[in-house]
Amino acid sequence: DIQMTQSPSSLSASVGDRVTITCRASQGISNDLAWIQQKPGKAPKSLIYAASSLQSGVPSKFSGSGSGTDFTLTISSLQPEDFATYYCQQYNSYPLTFGGGTKVEMK
């Protein structure tokens, strides 16, 4: 199985900050990488697929990059509605696997 490792596991940031989350795969997964947002008590929401493509309706403040084993999610200017937990997920091969999550909290 492919292991997905996210860092950091949590971070504190202020409104307007630029935030970057990293995700590393235990083996190369090309660009078969998604980013998912989950707010407390809510269902997950898909943000990005194919490492850098935005899902329909997702604002452009979210961006993704990377290929192979190393990936990043960047939020260009953090807003109150962006405080949430973010997961990466590989879909290069089954079983699908998720990173452990990065909780973005208000400083």
Place this chain on the structure above:
Amino acid sequence: QVQLVESGGGVVQPGRSLRLSCAASAFTFSNYGMHWVRQAPGKGLEWVAVISYDGSNKFYGDSVKGRFTISRDNSKNTLYLQMNSLRAEDTAMYYCAKDSGRYSGAIDYWGQGTLVTVSS
């Protein structure tokens, strides 16, 4: 817009069975693969199973293989998860999720979830 509505969760004793359902609408259900993903209380996301658009291919996570069965009825736009031999560690919110293709693994929409509690 795409809607996925799970049902069938509840409290069940260890060793018993439960069947979850997911009613899909606002897209052509028979064209897309479907997934179940779960989340134990306070924990991260764990992929459970996938079924291809036509039901001919199914894959399972190691923790549920041999105990859970995913199926679909394209005439009813409904996805199912039959869960047998339930264990305490199966306690979780179970989410139904739509694949962006036939069963690529890229998920684009999620349901609101149904809670399963395994306890005596």
